[in-house]
Amino acid sequence: xxxxxxxxxxxxxxxxxxxxxxxxxxxxxxxxxxxxxxxxxxxxxxxxxxxxxxxxxxxxxxxxxxxxxxxxxxxxxxxxxxxxxxxxxxxxxxxxxxxxxxxxxxxxxxxxxxxxxxxxxxxxxxxxxxxxxxxxxxxxxxxxxxxxxxxxxxxxxxxxxxxxxxxxxxxxxxxxxxxxxxxxxxxxxxxxxxxxxxxxxxxxxxxxxxxxxxxxxxxxxxxxxxxxxxxxxxxxxxxxxxxxxxxxxxxxxxxxxxxxxxxxxxxxxxxxxxxxxxxxxxxxxxxxxxxxxxxxxxxxxxxxxxxxxxxxxxxxxxxxxxxxxxxx
Amino acid sequence: xxxxxxxxxxxxxxxxxxxxxxxxxxxxxxxxxxxxxxxxxxxxxxxxxxxxxxxxxxxxxxxxxxxxxxxxxxxxxxxxxxxxxxxxxxxxxxxxxxxxxxxxxxxxxxxxxxxxxxxxxxxxxxxxxxxxxxxxxxxxxxxxxxxxxxxxxxxxxxxxxxxxxxxxxxxxxxxxxxxxxxxxxxxxxxxxxxxxxxxxxxxxxxxxxxxxxxxxxxxxxxxxxxxxxxxxxxxxxxxxxxxxxxxxxxxxxxxxxxxxxxxxxxxxxxxxxxxxxxxxxxxxxxxxxxxxxxxxxxxxxxxxxxxxxxxxxxxxxxxxxxxxxxxxxxxxx
Numbered sequence: 001x002x003x004x005x006x007x008x009x010x011x012x013x014x015x016x017x018x019x020x021x022x023x024x025x026x027x028x029x030x031x032x033x034x035x036x037x038x039x040x041x042x043x044x045x046x047x048x049x050x051x052x053x054x055x056x057x058x059x060x061x062x063x064x065x066x067x068x069x070x071x072x073x074x075x076x077x078x079x080x081x082x083x084x085x086x087x088x089x090x091x092x093x094x095x096x097x098x099x100x101x102x103x104x105x106x107x108x109x110x111x112x113x114x115x116x117x118x119x120x121x122x123x124x125x126x127x128x129x130x131x132x133x134x135x136x137x138x139x140x141x142x143x144x145x146x147x148x149x150x151x152x153x154x155x156x157x158x159x160x161x162x163x164x165x166x167x168x169x170x171x172x173x174x175x176x177x178x179x180x181x182x183x184x185x186x187x188x189x190x191x192x193x194x195x196x197x198x199x200x201x202x203x204x205x206x207x208x209x210x211x212x213x214x215x216x217x218x219x220x221x222x223x224x225x226x227x228x229x230x231x232x233x234x235x236x237x238x239x240x241x242x243x244x245x246x247x248x249x250x251x252x253x254x255x256x257x258x259x260x261x262x263x264x265x266x267x268x269x270x271x272x273x274x275x276x277x278x279x280x281x282x283x284x285x286x287x288x289x290x291x292x293x294x295x296x297x298x299x300x301x302x303x304x305x306x307x308x309x310x311x312x313x314x315x316x317x318x319x320x321x322x323x324x325x326x327x328x
Numbered sequence: 329x330x331x332x333x334x335x336x337x338x339x340x341x342x343x344x345x346x347x348x349x350x351x352x353x354x355x356x357x358x359x360x361x362x363x364x365x366x367x368x369x370x371x372x373x374x375x376x377x378x379x380x381x382x383x384x385x386x387x388x389x390x391x392x393x394x395x396x397x398x399x400x401x402x403x404x405x406x407x408x409x410x411x412x413x414x415x416x417x418x419x420x421x422x423x424x425x426x427x428x429x430x431x432x433x434x435x436x437x438x439x440x441x442x443x444x445x446x447x448x449x450x451x452x453x454x455x456x457x458x459x460x461x462x463x464x465x466x467x468x469x470x471x472x473x474x475x476x477x478x479x480x481x482x483x484x485x486x487x488x489x490x491x492x493x494x495x496x497x498x499x500x501x502x503x504x505x506x507x508x509x510x511x512x513x514x515x516x517x518x519x520x521x522x523x524x525x526x527x528x529x530x531x532x533x534x535x536x537x538x539x540x541x542x543x544x545x546x547x548x549x550x551x552x553x554x555x556x557x558x559x560x561x562x563x564x565x566x567x568x569x570x571x572x573x574x575x576x577x578x579x580x581x582x583x584x585x586x587x588x589x590x591x592x593x594x595x596x597x598x599x600x601x602x603x604x605x606x607x608x609x610x611x612x613x614x615x616x617x618x619x620x621x622x623x624x625x626x627x628x629x630x631x632x633x634x635x636x637x638x639x640x641x642x643x644x645x646x647x648x649x650x651x652x653x654x655x656x657x658x659x660x661x
Contacts, residue, residue, distance in 0.1 A: 027472065053472065059502070064495030067461015071479070072469040074450055074462065075400065094492070098455050099462065107443035107451060108434030109658035143659050167661035 004187055009042045009179035011153035012118075015160040016043070016080065018189075020050050023078060026164055027054040029065050030082025030118075039084065040120075040179050062088045066095035066117065070169075073115040074103065078164060083119040086173060087133050092117075100169040101144030115170070116163045121149070122175040122213045122263055123311050129299035132307075134212070134263040137270045139171045140240040146194055147241045149173045151215035153183040155238055158192030165191070175213035175263075195242035199251070203233035206257035206321055209248055209274055210236060214261040214293075214312060221317035230325050240270055248274065249281035256287040257324050261312050266294030288324045293317060338554040345620045348611065351393060351549050352626065355385035355608050356633045358409040361418060362580075364637050365408065365425060365439075369584040373645070375427050378439040381409035383579035386607035387512050388413035390552025391480060391572075394560050400448045400466040400479040402459035405440045406512075406578070407452035410482050415447035418636055422644035429650040430643075436650075436658070450479075457483055457490030460509070464496040467507035467569070478506040478563045486517035488526055488533065497569070501537045506563035508556070509534065509571045512546065514578045519592045534571030546574025547605045550614070577601040 006014065020026045028046065030038075034057040037044035047055040058065045062083055069079040083089055089096065096117060103111050121134035140147045146168050150156040156174065163170040200215060201222050210218035215236045222232040233251050237244055252258045258278050260271040271292035278290050296310040322328055340348055362382045368374040381388065384406075392401070392413035403410040411421060416432065424431025425439050432442050443451035450466060453459035463481030470477040487493055488511070500507050517525050531541035540559070544551055552574060559570040579602060581589055589598075615621045 059495070059498055061495035061499065063492045064461060064464075064499055067458075067492060068465035068468055068496060068499060069461075071402075071450065071462035071465020071467075072472070073465070075466045075469040075473075077469045077472055079465075094455055094458060095461055099453075099458060103443075103451065104661050105658050106433060106437045106441045108432065108436050109661070110433070110445050111443055111451065112661045114661075146660070 003184040005182045006153050006185040007179060008153045008156055008174070008181045008183070009040060011157040011185050012042050012160060012174065013044065013046065014185070015157040017046060017049065019161055019164045020054060025076065025078040026080065027056065027077060028080045028082060029056040029058050029069065031058055031060055031084055033057060033082050038082065040176060042179065062091035063095050066092035067099060069115045070095060070100050070103065070113055073113045074111050078114050080116045080118055080164065083117055085131050086119045086121045086135050087130050089119060089135055089138070096139065096145070096169070096171070097142050101142050104168070105144060112167050113169045114167050117169070117171045119171065119173060120176040121173045122177050123295065123300050124307060125177060126302065126304060126307065128302040132300035134295060136171070136173050136240060137264045137268070140270065144169065145241060146170045146239065147173070148194065148239045149212040150238060151212050151236050153181065153185050155192060155198065157185055158190050159194070159238060161191045162194060166194070173212060178213060181216070192238070194239045195244050197235050197237045197244035197247040199233065199247070200236050201232065201234040203231035203255065205230045205255060206232050206259065206325060207251045207255045208232050208234045208259050208261060208317065208321070210234060210261040211240070211263070211270060213263050217312055217314055217317060218261055220314035221321060224314065224318045225321055228322070228327065230321060230327065232321060237274070243274070243277070245277050245281060248278055252278050252282040253285045256285050259291045259293060259317065259320055259324065261293045261317060263295055263311055265297055266292055267297050269294050291320055291324060293320060338550065338557070340550065340614060340618055340620055342620065345615070348550070348615060349621060349625070349629065351389050351553065352608065352611050352615070353629045353633060354389045354393070354413055355549065355611070356630055357418070357636070358385045358388060358412050359608065360633050360637045361412060361421065362408055364641055366580065366584055368425070368641070374425055376438060377583045377585060378425065379406040379583045380578065380580040381406055383601065384512055384514060384546065384576045385409055386549035386552055387510065387546045387574045387576055390549045391510055391556050393553050394556035395478070395480065398448055399477050400450050400463065402450045402463040402479070402481050403442070403452035404459070404482055404484060405452065405454045406484065407440065407442060407482070411442045411444070411449055411452065414449050416442065416444055416449065418640035419643045422640045423647050426644045426647070427649060428644055428647035429654070430647040434650055434654060457487030457493050459483070460487070460493045460496045464500050464505060464507050467500065467505040468503065470506055471503070476564045478508065478560055480508050480510055482510050482512065485511055485513040485515070485522050485526065485530065488530065489517070494533070497534060497539060497571070498537050500569040501539050504566060504568040506566070507569045508559050508563060509569065511571065511573045512576055513573055514576050516578070516582070516593065518582045519586070521592065530573045531571060539569050539571050541571040541573070543573040543575065546576035547607045547610060549607055549611055577605065
């Protein structure tokens with residue numbers, strides 16, 4: 001029997017529906033999550049199955065729903081709070097960073113905050129500077145939070161189920177350009193642990209560490225590189241916190257070259273952290289400095305002629321890989 | 329609504345005198361606890377700072393006496409009174425303030441973060457207004473779980489400047505959540521008089537969202553308690569949130585180190601409140617005037633509480649600091 005395929009969006013929806021059936025404590029709150037099913041239609045059908053008591057349309061109050069989620073999580077529920085665009089995390093930062101992330105430690109381990117903040121990242125949707133950012137580095141910086149950034153429908157479903165069962169606050173980033181991406185998702189129950197990277201393609205000549213939206217870009221570049229005889233290994237950390245350092249280091253020890261590709265801003269970003277991890281763990285194996293490719297350090301512009309210049313592409317990754325392999 | 333609130337005041341009589349003596353004891357406990365905290369600070373025995381609750385005791389006690397043990401509260405940076413009134417132990421409070429492992433948060437929270445699941449204390453919060461979402465979420469959770477618990481959100485009038493409060497009050501009203509917002513208006517946002525920071529009136533803010541709102545004398549524990557009883561029962565029955573402004577006063581500075589205060593308030597003003605509107609004196613005078621007790625009973629309460637305080641401090645001073653290995657524990661559950 002051929003393996004079942006689902007879109008990224010349908011995989012998210014299936015994970016939520018399964019967890020809501022399994023655990024009556026799970027509920028969704030957010031803007032336009034019920035009948036509208038979110039602007040990306042990721043939740044279509046959920047309110048019909050679970051009712052408005054568990055799929056709750058909220059006012060446009062990101063800080064409010066983020067805080068209400070913390071209180072509900074502390075007192076026996078498992079909220080999934082929907083922050084429509086990752087850019088809107090800025091409105092909720094006190095509640096996520098000073099409240100959700102701190103409660104467990106600050107209370108000496110007595111209160112827990114099992115909450116999931118679902119949100120999006122990614123540019124090239126022609127949405128300009130306030131709807132296109134990838135701000136996962138911000139929350140990855142904060143002890144007490146865990147951060148998942150899936151790159152395939154399979155990973156999205158397995159990681160979201162783990163996030164919902166997690167005892168900690170999790171920020172879960174979905175690339176909004178990826179909702180239509182199709183991939184194999186088995187019918188059988190599965191979850192994916194946090195902190196376990198996935199090797200998306202085996203190779204020996206260089207390592208492409210890529211996250212979320214950039215995994216497909218890296219895989220495309222790897223295909224082109226194969227055409228000129230360069231075998232690239234593609235590794236997806238899948239969660240930035242916790243980060244599976246060992247798998248990254250082991251790969252680079254084998255290949256001696258690495259490019260880290262992520263759609264967040266390059267400066268002080270995820271690429272910086274991962275490059276430092278590789279430099280520290282595989283320094284004596286490196287033939288060349290670790291390269292970083294992130295979003296250009298500018299507010300995301302509207303015009304397609306400009307926006308497309310701000311994110312790494314198959315072509316720019318291909319060129320960078322050729323360069324560090326001495327094939328320019 | 330002041331006049332209406334007077335009508336709610338529960339009478340004092342021989343059958344409930346024990347309750348009022350208990351309220352008196354709780355207020356004395358808070359006052360003596362924080363007097364000792366001030367002493368520890370002055371003697372450099374306590375790390376960091378603390379924000380004293382002295383002067384506001386009738387609010388914490390009047391509110392918490394109207395709650396069940398399994399009801400929730402969220403507290404503030406000026407939170408010792410709330411925690412004690414909701415049932416925290418003096419020993420573990422002092423231990424936390426001194427950064428000891430026996431403290432409520434194993435020494436990781438300190439004065440501004442006392443939390444205790446056993447007494448329904450979701451935690452004191454050092455972000456002004458920061459707990460409004462948590463309290464509202466606890467009320468949301470109670471409704472989802474079909475529980476009749478209620479949640480109380482304590483905050484000072486300074487929190488009226490924070491947007492979060494308005495976001496969650498709107499949700500609480502829309503969804504008829506069992507949460508009561510208790511605004512302790514002690515007139516000062518840190519070192520700035522409320523008249524410089526707030527336009528309009530306090531309760532109009534809640535009324536604009538269709539929330540029942542009452543403003544009352546927060547120095548009268550009888551009035552606070554009776555009014556809260558009504559509001560709590562209302563919320564428990566599923567009839568929605570309420571907002572209570574308690575007009576009160578903090579006798580000390582914004583924090584223990586805020587000694588010279590003349591640049592923002594006069595000594596005459598402080599004297600006026602301490603002499604004429606002290607919550608402990610007001611309750612004591614009523615009880616004695618109605619022949620429900622005599623001074624010797626009240627003196628005995630004070631002596632007993634003082635010895636509890638002394639032994640609590642001793643316990644905390646002798647308690648062990650957390651082991652260094654604790655520093656990385658409980659980041660994640």
